Amino acid sequence: MVGGDVAAVEVRDVVVRYGDTTAVDGVSLSAPRGRVLALLGHNGAGKTSLLQVCEGFRKPDAGTVRILGMDPVAEHDALMPRLGIMLQSGGVYPWAAAGEILRLFASFAANPLDTEMLIDRLGLRAVEKTRFRRLSGGEQQRLSLAVALVGRPELVFLDEPTAGMDTEARHTTWQLIEELRADGVSVLLTTHLLDEAERLADDVVIMRSGQVAATGTPAELTAAAGIDLLEVRADPGLDLTGLKARHEVAESSPGEYAITGALDTRALADVLGWFAGVDAHVTALSSRRRTLEDVYLSLTRQTTTTVGAAK
Amino acid sequence: MTSMSLARGHVEVLQFLRDRTSVVFTFLFPALLLLLFGTIFGDSYDQAGVSASQVYASSMLAYGILTTGFVTMGAGLAMDREDGTLKRLRGTPLPLTSYLIGKLILVLTMAVAEAALLILVGVVVFDMPLPDASHWLTFAWLFGLSVIVCTLLGVAVSGIVKHARSAGAILNVPVVILQFISGVFIHPITQLPTWLITVASLFPVKWMAQGFRYVFLPDSMKSLEAAGAWELGRIAMVLGAWCVIGLVLCLATFRWSEKDR
Secondary structure (H helix, E strand, C coil), rough: CCCCCCCCCCEEEEEEEEEEEEEEEEEEEEEECCCCEEEEEECCCHHHHHHHHHHCCCCCCCCEEECCCCCCCCCHHHHHEEEEEEEECCCCCCEEEHHHHHHHHHCCCCCCCCHHEEEEHHCHHCCCCCCCCCCCCCHHHHHHHHHHHHHCCCEEEECCCCCCCCHHHHHHHHHHHHHHHCCCEEEEEEEECCCHHHHHHCECCCCCCCEEEEEEEEHHHHHHCCCEEEEECCCCCCCCCCCCCEEEEEEECEEEEEEEEEECCCHHHHHHHHHHHHCCCCEEEEEEEECHHHHHHHHHHHCCCCCCCCC | HHHHHHHHHHHHHHHHHHHHHHHHHHHHHCCCHHHHHHHHHCCCCCCCCCHHHHHHHHHHHHHHHHHHHHHHHHHHHHHHHHHCCCHHHCCCCHHHHEEEHHHHHHHHHHHHHHHHHHHHHHHHHHCCCCCCHHHHHHHHHHHHHHHHHHHHHHHHHHCCCCHHHHHHHHHHHHHHHHHHHHHCCCHHHHCCCHHHHHHHHHHHHHHHHHHHHHHCCHHHHHHHCCCCCHHHHHHHHHHHHHHHHHHHHHHHCCCCCCCCC
16 A cells, blocks of 8 residues: 555645735645654644645645645546545535445445444444434544545545544544554644644644744654753752843742753753752752643744643 | 446435425425416416416426526535535545536436426316327426526536525526516416517526427417427427536536635
8 A cells, every 4th residue: 555655745835825815835845655744733824725735625826736646636536536535624414314424425435444344433323323413523523534534545634633522532533543554544634732743643744824833753843842841849948049140940939949941951050050059958850841732832822922821 | 436426316315305494495386386376377268278277387397497406406506515515525536427416316306306296286286188198208308408407507507606595595586587587477478578588588498388388288379389389499409509508607617615716
């Protein structure tokens, strides 16, 4: 199934405009086969527009797109049987039942997966005969995912796959995506959930205002950011004047000192050196590594207002 | 491709039947109108053995096909486009032709049922006699051509309708106007000013209604037609021409999603 050295997704200098608005502004990225790539960014960062171009729903206003080595617009009909597409919402016959919808989409595929298996795997058995419009948001999402997977795609596009799902369904979905990757299927997903990206993605692309703000593996992205919090337990009531000149520091509770900021090795040594210099008796140390969420927030924060306080 | 089309048609029909309001309004409305017109305008023809209600019963078939084909298709497609169904299908191996065949299956199923219902009302309520075999043959091609023309025009017009919400209202304007000027609601058509008859003659509905009157009414009734004859050859020609026009319009206006330019 893995087709040699042709990338799953190859995007070069892509621009997408809606009237005067530039939604995607010169994005280039490459996703190798058999890996999971997560596209992160705020609403309006251009994720869905970029996905639309990859899915062949619209032509880019500039740049080139190759999906499994093919042009998604010009070679649409030849490409579609190899893709699985999960849209954010809509587009399913509201009066048809979940099982009927899945079987309909299965009928479009040359060699579909067993629909009964998918219904069981995605926990849709109880609502198999329920009409789409009566399904809950999470159930609609699960059906949508089943529809994207039923044709045994080589590459799947998942636009916020777990939005609206409960914890259990989310874990099932994660498991399914991991199985897809194990089978050599390539996955390109967008998400707002940093833990989702950190758990699933081999590669992460963070978008901001239609451009790529950062790319890398989750480990690379978090490692580059280093330690951002050092907590030191020492004698209470130390005079911090000298340390404050060089670092952000506060005595959060008596004897508990919190030093914040991007702390590299030299900075850590400097902090500990200061404690040694004032003859403080240090009894405990703890550091916090930046999470993907911190990286994400610092990269995507466009104004000085705090965007998210998820932590 | 056949199985895809059939599977799509199956879901389309299910969809339609389960949405009860559309069943009542699109499907039963022509029959209700027929009952109303037939009752109000009782027996008012000089021609022996033909009542106005029988004339309505035959002409109304054109209206039935027009609403099922043109309105159902036009509004349905606008809806599919707006709610993203078309887009979602675009992201599957389903070819456009299979999508449209699926819709055509719905229209054809509805049109057959609609015609059967109207003929049933005509026969049972208004004593309309059933025609002989050769007239049924004419009925077959006339029905087929009419469904194709109305469906194609429905597809074409859906590209112009901006919002699905207003589709019903917009599509019914040409439909109702054409009923009045094409000899469906007002018969004989010769009561209309000549220029209006000329306008009506440019559109398919006048010819559809005229053809259905040929099928179900005695030959003597042709004297009430605009040309004083049934003009079957011309009916076939006009409808054939509209098939081509409809197809060209479809190809020119078809869009997969709202945002396409």
